[in-house]
Amino acid sequence: YYSSKLSKDVKRGNDEQRKRGWLTGRAIEGYLNQRSPDGGSYGIIIKDTERFNLRRKMWDLLLTGDYSVPQVARIANEQWGYQTRGSRKHASGPVSDNGLWGMFKNPRYAGLIPTPGKVDEYQKASYPVMVSVDEFDRVQEILGSKGTRKLKTRKVFTFKTILMCGECGCAITAEEKTRHYKNGKSQTFIYYHCTRKRPCSQRHNLNENNLKQQFNDELSKHSILPQFKDWALETLDDQNDVETTDIEAVLGSQNRAIEGKHKEMKNLIKMASQEMISPDEFKVGKKELEAEIKNLDKELVDTKKRADAWYGTFTRTFELAVHGRERFNNGSIEVKRQIMADLGSNPVLLEGKLVITPHPWLAPIENDYKQLEEQYLKVRTQPQRIQDELIPAIHSSWLGRQDSNLRMPVPKTGALPLGHAPLSLI
Numbered sequence: 001y002y003s004s005k006l007s008k009d010v011k012r013g014n015d016e017q018r019k020r021g022w023l024t025g026r027a028i029e030g031y032l033n034q035r036s037p038d039g040g041s042y043g044i045i046i047k048d049t050e051r052f053n054l055r056r057k058m059w060d061l062l063l064t065g066d067y068s069v070p071q072v073a074r075i076a077n078e079q080w081g082y083q084t085r086g087s088r089k090h091a092s093g094p095v096s097d098n099g100l101w102g103m104f105k106n107p108r109y110a111g112l113i114p115t116p117g118k119v120d121e122y123q124k125a126s127y128p129v130m131v132s133v134d135e136f137d138r139v140q141e142i143l144g145s146k147g148t149r150k151l152k153t154r155k156v157f158t159f160k161t162i163l164m165c166g167e168c169g170c171a172i173t174a175e176e177k178t179r180h181y182k183n184g185k186s187q188t189f190i191y192y193h194c195t196r197k198r199p200c201s202q203r204h205n206l207n208e209n210n211l212k213q214q215f216n217d218e219l220s221k222h223s224i225l226p227q228f229k230d231w232a233l234e235t236l237d238d239q240n241d242v243e244t245t246d247i248e249a250v251l252g253s254q255n256r257a258i259e260g261k262h263k264e265m266k267n268l269i270k271m272a273s274q275e276m277i278s279p280d281e282f283k284v285g286k287k288e289l290e291a292e293i294k295n296l297d298k299e300l301v302d303t304k305k306r307a308d309a310w311y312g313t314f315t316r317t318f319e320l321a322v323h324g325r326e327r328f329n330n331g332s333i334e335v336k337r338q339i340m341a342d343l344g345s346n347p348v349l350l351e352g353k354l355v356i357t358p359h360p361w362l363a364p365i366e367n368d369y370k371q372l373e374e375q376y377l378k379v380r381t382q383p384q385r386i387q388d389e390l391i392p393a394i395h396s397s398w399l400g401r402q403d404s405n406l407r408m409p410v411p412k413t414g415a416l417p418l419g420h421a422p423l424s425l426i
Contacts, residue, residue: 015040018113021126026328028108029085029099030055030130047129052130054082055103058095059131069104069143070097088225104143110136158336159192166350168200174208192349204352212328214354219325219343222362224369226374229318229396250403253298261293321365352410372398 014024023045026034030052031045032355058076076082077094084099087090105112111129111359112122131139157174165172173195181188190208195199268289272282320342328339340347344358358366372394379390 014289018115018123021112021124023108023112023125023127028106029103030109031127036078045125047128048085051082051085055109056130056172058100058103059109059135061137062126062142063135065142069100072096073100078101101143104139107136134421135144156333157190158191158208158333159340163192163339163354164294164346164348165200165202166348166355168194168196168198169203170197170200171391172349193318194349202350204349206349210352211349211354215340215356216325216328218354218358219320219328219339219354220345222358222365223325224318224321224365225373226322227376228369228373228398229322229400232318233315250303251300254296254303256298258293258300261289261296265289265293317359317362321362369398 017024020042023031027048028043030048032048034044034046036044038040054076058072061072061075062069071269073095082095083092084090084095102169104110106414107122109128109130110133111125112133113125115121115123143388145342155176156401159172160174161171163172164170171194172191172192174190176188176190177190178186190206192211193205194202265286268282268285270278271277272279276286276382320339324339324343328336331339340356342359343362344356347354348357376391376394379394382390
């Protein structure tokens with residue numbers, strides 16, 4: 001048990017060390033170990049002022065493409081008088097060819113710490129890097145087959161891995177193609193198509209710009225003016241107090257149920273100690289109560305998580321409705337992928353068309369909103385007196401349509417009471 005626990009503790013400590021951006025164990029050549037300056041229990045890595053710059057010069061020599069690894073080692077030893085750091089088992093001495101090969105293949109010098117057991121997954125280093133990722137990749141090209149894999153991650157495409165083929169269910173993949181013109185210029189295009197790992201008749205290569213336009217069209221169906229978002233969130237805030245009371249009631253009920261089961265467990269133990277029940281009866285009863293307590297604990301945790309998440313879900317939905325198109329067109333690939341997930345589920349590509357199922361709470365926007373928007377924009381052109389008379393009616397109509405049949409009863413156990421907020425998710 002001690003050996004197993006120690007192994008787990010060491011592994012956990014090493015994982016935490018890597019997440020902080022520090023190396024585990026002895027520092028690589030060119031660096032030194034040092035205790036954390038804030039007095040923490042972890043160690044940090046600093047430059048070895050005697051060797052760091054010389055090691056960097058070795059990289060520079062190889063990057064010129066004019067020197068081999070043995071030639072770099074010879075220059076370092078004979079011209080610079082380089083001496084390794086040494087250890088208790090190995091005395092300090094000249095750098096070896098194998099030692100340089102190890103350095104040139106080690107991604108830690110580029111500031112990336114490999115995660116054990118996970119290929120191409122790295123933690124970003126907190127210590128000063130010796131070379132950039134581009135320089136490391138260039139060295140791997142120079143080393144040829146004896147070099148390591150490039151550190152640069154594979155190109156990430158906006159719709160790859162999140163789109164499926166609507167016919168065969170295989171993943172949609174992407175490829176980049178460059179078109180060269182007679183005037184010497186070139187242009188790069190990205191195309192999406194089915195991987196066809198199963199029999200499939202889909203042969204469409206869809207341009208990414210076309211796919212983005214289709215998604216923009218889908219977003220436009222669920223876009224609203226900022227004023228309508230503000231109205232909905234105001235109502236949601238007003239309802240929040242009611243929702244909180246309902247949630248607290250459910251949590252209180254679940255806590256009382258757990259306390260009751262713990263009392264039953266105490267009574268069972270008391271009965272067993274007084275020999276009022278047999279050992280077999282005690283084992284069976286104890287096992288049943290433990291299972292019931294475990295299930296009740298899980299329900300309590302689920303309720304708390306959903307209670308914390310539901311308000312954020314709606315605010316994010318309204319942000320998507322107002323700013324979704326702008327963020328999709330101007331945001332990073334990660335932002336675009338998040339917006340796709342916020343809009344709907346099960347996106348597929350079929351006959352060159354993007355098909356996505358919007359989340360149900362967006363249905364009122366698609367079905368009821370456009371007419372109200374037209375009324376609102378028309379009223380906004382009227383004098384202020386008329387606006388003051390007509391806008392409250394639009395406000396009420398907008399919230400009423402969302403709220404008319406979306407009430408959900410407070411559950412007796414387990415599920416979260418969501419009451420009646422403006423959109424149909426609730």
